[in-house]
Amino acid sequence: MRIHHLLPREPSPSGDGGIGSGRAVKARACGDLSGSPIRVLRSTIRYGNQSGELKHIRADDPDGQARWSFSSQxxxxxxxxxxxxxxFDRVKAGRTPGFPRFKGRGRFNAVEWPKDGDGCRWDSQPEHPTATFVRLQGVGHVRVHQHRPVRRRVKTISVKREGSRWAVARVAALHSKVRRQRLDSAHKAALALVRAYDLIVHEDLRIASMTRSASGTIEAPGRTRLKALVAS
Structure with missing residues (x-):
């Protein structure tokens, strides 16, 4: 995330170190009659910066933010x-950027715990004869309804809201095996193509542009669909 700070070059008459009141800074940024030059300080805020700041926030709020899993945050x-x-990648590429939208509590529908045992625990009460529980830091033991048994060790836990209910998604160690199987299938398909054809042509399709040009309705079809209708 990149933050641009607008600061006046010269100290303000109020002697407050050049910052002045918030209203004065906004007036200078908009180009007021004082003619005070403005310098733009560009800084980049990455995940590491925010993660470091989160440690201080948790230390200052032991009964609030510190209650929850640090890894989940x-x-x-x-x-x-x-x-x-x-x-920013879309901005550099010249595409419609679509500024990230803030998600309030009512729109934030998923929380992730990256590692079982760090702020969460699957099957937290194994001694229970019939039910399965998951323990979430700051929440407690929550009973879950299993649709099928877990055959591998659980690695990641995600809690997702589906309508008015919450569901627990488990990512087991089996995921790595599935990834290897997919790669093996792709390599075999590529090898079959190489052996069957002397010439293979690769076309770089701009899927995003094709999707935008094809969008539309029956009354007002998109450009791609309109060309197809005219050609037929």
Missing amino acids: QATLRRLDRAFRAF
Whole structure:
């Protein structure tokens, strides 16, 4: 995330170190009649900066922010960092940037705990004869309804809101095996193509542009669909 600070070059008459009142700074930034030059300080705020600041926030708020899992809060900061990185990548590419939208409590539908045992624990009460529980730091033991048994060690836990209910998603160690199987399938498909054809042409399709040009309705079809209708 990049933050631009607007500061006056010369100290203000009030002797407050050049910052002045918030209203004065806004007036100078808008170009008031004083003609005071403005310098722009560009700074970049990454995940590491925010994670370090989070430690101080938790230390100052032991009964509030410190109640929750630090790893889970870091996972949220990583999501924020990815959103802003993607935003600036779109700006550099000249595409419609779409500034990341703030999600309030009513729109924030997923919380992640990156590692089982760090702020969360799957099957936290194994001695229970019938029910399964998951322990979430700051929340406690929560009973979950399993649709199928877990055959591998749980690595990551995500809690997602689906309508008015919350669901627990588990990512087990089996995920790495599935990834290897997908890569193996892709390599076999590529090898079959190489052996079957003497010439392979690769076309760099701009899927985002094609999707935008194809969008529309029956009454007002998109450009791509309109060309297809005319050609037919």
